[in-house]
Amino acid sequence: MKLSVVIPVYNEEENLRILYERLSTVIKAEADGYELIFVDDDSRDNSLSVIRELAGKDSNVKYVSFSRNFGHEIASTAGLDRASGDAVVLIDADVQDPPELIPELIAKWKDGAEVVYARRRRRSGESFFKRTTSFLFYRLLQMLSEVPIPSDTGDFRLMDRRVVEAVRQCRENPRFLRGLVSWAGFRQEPVYYDRDERKGGRTK
DSSP states (O other): EEEEEEEEESSSSHHHHHHHHHHHHHHHHSSSSSEEEEEEOOSSSHHHHHHHHHHOTTTTTTEEOSOOOOOOOHHHHHHHHHHOSSEEEEOTTTTTGGGHHHHHOOOOOOOSSSSSEEEEEEEEOOHHHHHHHHHHHHHHHHOSSSOOEEEEEEEEEEEEEHHHHHTTTTSSOOOOOOHEEEHHHEHHHEEEEEEEEOOSSSSO
8 A cells, every 4th residue: 555645834844854754653654655745835934945855865755846825725736636645645744633643544544434534622732712713613614515524624634546536626726625525525534633732833
């Protein structure tokens, strides 16, 4: 089994080496082959330099560098377009979503789930305002959307190759990737976890 991991990046130089080490440790034990695809969304810090350094010493690391800031959704899409794995994990670069959860995502995928999304039980280090607005956002989204979108989820998820191919056919812009994945259908199941505090940098 080959696993692709897509990591959209914007101003995350403080977190990239930590994320790389944790991802590499976890995935080497789970997959026969893998690739880490970093998509730098025209970062203003040294993120791209760090990514190039990682790619220079590890052939499993690949990257895309944007000519300007196109946004998180486009960066995620660019990574999915280049992912070649049998399954693809999408994860943010801020290390709030634990790479150590990936074996659980893989296990559910091997049991037949085609999308395994990480669903938050608890969000450490976030203000009351942030938690409240997030709660209201997902409930409002459920009311407005014709397609059920799981609440308390981010982009952290594993997708089967068939799901990735289906989502890649959708070229809407602007786009909401979580909504597109839900719209695509397939068998979708959650894995529950507690979200960590941001290790470095600022929320974008």
